[in-house]
Amino acid sequence: MNSKGFSLKALVAAVATAAALASTGANALSLKLATDSGTKGSPAGNALEKWGKLIEEKSGGEIETKVFFQNELGGQQEVFDLHVAGDVDVMLNWPMTSYDKRIGVIYTPYMTLSWDEALKAYSPGGWVNNMLGGIWSDIGLKFFGPWPEGFNGVGSRGKYALNIADAEGLKVRTMTVFPAPQTMQALGYQTAAIDWGEVYTALQTGVVDGEAGNVIYWDYEYFRDSLDYYVQTKHFFMTGVLSMNLDTWDSMSEEEQKVVSEAAEEIMNDQFKAAKEQDEYYIAKAQEEGMEYFEPNDEQIREFAKAAREKVWPQMEEEIGSEIMETIRANASPL
Numbered sequence: 001m002n003s004k005g006f007s008l009k010a011l012v013a014a015v016a017t018a019a020a021l022a023s024t025g026a027n028a029l030s031l032k033l034a035t036d037s038g039t040k041g042s043p044a045g046n047a048l049e050k051w052g053k054l055i056e057e058k059s060g061g062e063i064e065t066k067v068f069f070q071n072e073l074g075g076q077q078e079v080f081d082l083h084v085a086g087d088v089d090v091m092l093n094w095p096m097t098s099y100d101k102r103i104g105v106i107y108t109p110y111m112t113l114s115w116d117e118a119l120k121a122y123s124p125g126g127w128v129n130n131m132l133g134g135i136w137s138d139i140g141l142k143f144f145g146p147w148p149e150g151f152n153g154v155g156s157r158g159k160y161a162l163n164i165a166d167a168e169g170l171k172v173r174t175m176t177v178f179p180a181p182q183t184m185q186a187l188g189y190q191t192a193a194i195d196w197g198e199v200y201t202a203l204q205t206g207v208v209d210g211e212a213g214n215v216i217y218w219d220y221e222y223f224r225d226s227l228d229y230y231v232q233t234k235h236f237f238m239t240g241v242l243s244m245n246l247d248t249w250d251s252m253s254e255e256e257q258k259v260v261s262e263a264a265e266e267i268m269n270d271q272f273k274a275a276k277e278q279d280e281y282y283i284a285k286a287q288e289e290g291m292e293y294f295e296p297n298d299e300q301i302r303e304f305a306k307a308a309r310e311k312v313w314p315q316m317e318e319e320i321g322s323e324i325m326e327t328i329r330a331n332a333s334p335l
Helices: 003-027 043-058 076-085 101-107 115-122 127-138 180-186 196-204 216-223 246-251 254-288 298-311 313-320 322-331
Strands: 029-035 063-068 090-093 141-151 154-156 171-174 190-193 229-231 237-245 292-294
Touching: 029 043, 029 076, 043 063, 043 090, 043 254, 063 254, 076 090, 076 237, 101 127, 101 313, 101 322, 115 127, 115 141, 115 237, 115 254, 127 141, 127 237, 127 322, 141 246, 141 254, 154 216, 171 180, 171 196, 180 190, 180 298, 196 216, 216 229, 216 254, 237 246, 237 254, 254 292, 298 313, 313 322
Parallel strands: 029 063, 029 090, 171 190, 229 292
Antiparallel strands: 090 237, 141 237, 154 229
């Protein structure tokens, strides 16, 4: 064989190899990850970013990820719409109830009253966790598990309430999901359901006197210049959800599914260990910055819980069905 023939064969082989590599790169699985709440550097943002890195590492680079933070793809409802439609593959979200009112299970007021009860209920195998997987599947999402934050409360200015009577005249922002407004009305407040991205403006312009949707981290981080008080009413145990579009999930190989699932489990386990400590840290930080923090006593919490269960739980039964509510009543913390 002459050198010219050898060079030609070598060139053909090199081109074929390059084409194969290019084809492999072009066909590599690419996943779009997003969160509806949490900027880059926030606890939620950090968790999402780590999830993406774990997926890439565990796949040996075979799966590529692109991470989008709060408001980069739209508001809370818009991003959840993209997730259900498959334009966002993977999410850490605070789910909207527009597709299925049963998602409101996660916002049932006063299901649990202590950290131990809540973490046990929401952990894999726990009674709340067991209810959620089937609901998410019905709207086309793969449910990996919760991302717990802790018990929420009411941040306000000018006035605060430790009982139902004192809440009269206070208008607070609630999440735009059922039964958030109904819960705060049961606790004596006036309400305005406002998308997360519009809360700062609503506080600045006086549309509302406070914010009643979150653990203290969010009120401290975003609104501490607007709010004087934070009362940890514990009406919801707040948790995000780690989920994936079911069509995307079904299109992946078993090995790819294992990578994403194991990465999700690691993120979830990290947060179960860190949640209480994070909450306590931001309670202290808020007080250092001048926000007055109140933790209602057992009697005050029971007043709130009794009112919410009597007024909101029957409304929930109409929306999510008696079977789910029977499970909640059988397992909820006793008053």
